[in-house]
Amino acid sequence: MPILFPTVFSAVQRRLLLFIGHLGLAALSNWVAFLLRFDGNIPAQEWDLLVAMLPLLLTIRAFTFYPFRLYDGIWRYTGLWDLRNLALSIAVSSLAFAGVVRFGLGTRAYPSSIFVIDALLLWCLLAGLRVVPRLIREAGWFRTDRKRVLIVGAGDAGAMIVREMRNNPSCGYRPIGFVDDNPAKVGHRIHGVRVLGNRDCLSRIIARQAPDVVLVAMPSAKPAAIRAVVKALEPFHLPIQTLPNLRDLLQCRVEVSQIRNLSIEDLLERVPVDLDPEPLRALVQGERVLVTGAGGSIGAELCRQVAGLAPASLVLLDRSENGLFAVANELAAAGKTFVAPVIGDVTEVGQMNRLFAEYRPTLVFHAAAHKHVPLMEGNPCEAVLNNVGGTRVVAEAAHRHEVDRFILISTDKAVNPVSVMGASKGVAELLVQRLARTSRTLFATVRFGNVLGSNGSVVPLFLEQIKAGGPVTITDPNMRRYFMLTTEAVHLVLQAARLARGGELFVLEMGEQISVLEMARNLIRLSGLVPDQDIPLTYLGCRPGEKLTEELVAGHETVESTAVQKVLCIRPDPARNFAQLSGLVARLEESAAEGNVSKVLALLCAILPTYCPAGTSLIQERGGETDALLPEDPAQSPAGIETVAGLAPTAPHRRK
Template sequence: GLDTTPLRYLIEGRRVLVTGAGGSLGGELSRQVSALRPESLVLLDRYENGLYAVANDVGAEGAENVHAVIGDVTDENRLDAIFSEYRPHIVFHAAAHKHVPLMEGNPCEAVKNNVRGTRLVAQASERWGVDRFILISTDKAVNPVNIMGATKRAAELLVQALTPVSDTSFFTVRFGNVLGSNGSVVLRFMEQIEAGGPVTVTHPEIERYFMSIREAVHLVLHAAAAGQTGDTYILDMGEQLRLLDVARDLIRLSGFVPEREIPITFIGLRPGDKLSEELVCPDEESMPWSVEKIIRVCSATRRSWQDVMSTVQALEKAAVQGNTNGIYSGLVELIPEFHPISVRAPVGNVVRAILSLLPSIKLSRRPHHACPGKANLKVCATS
């Protein structure tokens, strides 16, 4: 495993804030941070159910000074009250809208949460003397073709522009598909297999990068511990996997024959879908880093804070007014490589890779003990 010494040095005795703590990634990040003995850990989310569950998990693991706080990252006054009360040294900004087709239909909300929310948390961090701010981003921000990716790229540009004018260190970490996260494709495939099929794949050639949730959190923590302000960090995830191959292998691992016992149906690309993802933007250069399996990405050009802010303010205004055209034109102005698509197109050995990425999930056709509510397929997480 990765050396945790720099992580303990980063976290131990420090005050840490995690936004979006009730989500799958924010929750796992909170659990791992709590094990590194922070002085205090503030879990911020606007949804009470997820936050309640994570707070109970973290509290049950013996963490002291864990504070579960309800609040919205788009509420500036609430953020100021939280930062004033808890004075965090380190902020992990995981709160975001992430589902591509949903955001295609709700661009105003995507801008409010992903752009305005990031700006407000970043500026609060600067105002209240935060040492390190870590933005959780996505490979969909690279050469974006959908609203979710474009708003996350806008968030990246925001924190990069803040770097030269701030005493706070700003970092970005870029993820592929996180296995086990809420709404992840592998979990959806498992649910469909359990129900007897069909397993739905958008396109025969669609492919994605995958990482486990544990790998994702290691990436975040190591970037925060040793990263250089203004830079972006990505995990070396190997080759992209074809989702059709993933579906077939999961069916086999479940004890069934693909297409014969469990059918696979192609449903067409959803609005905003790309056939494959990229990890590095056109103006970026990637290089190996001191931490194994993590790649450092540097931007050759950096927009000024004033330039970025003028466009972002126009974007936020358009979002409040419900002006979808204004949102698209603002995003294209800020991100010249943004080429929006909204498509419903007709569509005419990875077993080891999947197994290595799913160390905590067991699949069997006839389980020794059934999970509550599960019929033929056991999908149980093990610690």
């Protein structure tokens, strides 16, 4: 039969075998109908009648089976449509046979009940012939490598994924039960799979059913619900998988191929901000775009999204060839022929001037920066040269070549900084604000928190430590951070470019900060391991330059809402005096080039009165406001370091 040997026979041979098989079952059902009618002892007269009428019955059956295409279907996909056609063909042929026997031949001796019994038996036989192979296939009786999956969520998504698993046993999953909090569903079955209980019974269900994997099929669930499931699964060594969020599903169709491992993004304390990309097309389409730091995680994602908005050209600038090579190749493989990768250093004035003259960018995203806090604490001069000097060189080149828009990518560590990296980005923000006051170029800044999965983020570090068997190292159990997705960060940058009118600083409404300890524990759970049991956690203490919590807005800054939901604007202080900034920055860069660390720190303190590096103290306070911070050792204080008037915080931040 073609079910057992699907590739042996040709289409014609397959149909012929099906034809013979169907007629054989039609004859069998007619004989069994007579046996049932006469309690297993067919009288001789009735037997003669059966034999005499059987050729007529088989002829009528043969002629009615063909129009209903009973030989064309692929039985492993048998569904209601096939069973309906089967019933119609049997009903039509039975009625035709009864009409010929009763009115055509005038044979009254043929038992009337045989017509009904025969039709029902034949439908059962032919339906069984089709359905049984599908049941065997879907049950996976011949496969022992299918994972037993417990599905959390017996809604539409859960039902669709079970049906998909049933229809596609090669996917490698075997559903063994549902878990759902709706009491009306408990005890019932969906596509043959039982709803075993609610989430409170999760531990008992897992102990009894012993699944290989847990699938969270709740695309519309809030992160708190997902975290509750993860918490309940903590004692078990089980991988946790999930389906895309509803915003990622197309036409509400759920497929096995969409199953993915649960990730830390699913456990964010807030729902990720989904900014509309369509208004950005008008900003980028047809423009000549330059992205510095294009080989980094933020820069690379920025290049991907900009490339999808049809710019006239896209220049990728980075001094690290490996990252630049990867993103340039990726865009080239996607058919982005307008991409120009350039190896270059943002601190080289001549090189930047030549680049701007050659490519004439109209839109610049400055993402190039040193960002590793502990490294910059040990190399403060490099932090200043790259983050401050690089920003100044690129921004001045943009001003000189009359670029339309310049967007600086900054960090929350620039607010009341305690690290060299944060202070260097704070100075970079001031440089951009100063240029915004006099330049025809629209200068703006974007400030955001930690980006999940980016270079320097704790998540890749934690994952490496978990893969190595631990321990997972945490600086302080009370450490909390703002976290956002890479796509959120890049959308914010693009929206800032669209909203910029000159001098603004944009932030994303981030909600509450997330515990780094809880994030580490969740990552361990998502790896199918138990925190403190399979993977130990150790505490190292705060590293130089680290704060327990970060801030997105400084005390003297004014926060306003924008036309884009969840995107906030920080207006620059109109009373801020930038008169001495250029001279101080020049001396700062000169000291960094000389490698004079103490002078670099002192100058950063002079420019940013809120900067408090290790080993310094407040030397002057007035009404609770800090005028300057200098090293505790007076011998380290360079002569002539002034405090920039107007740069100190003046009032708590207010929101309009």
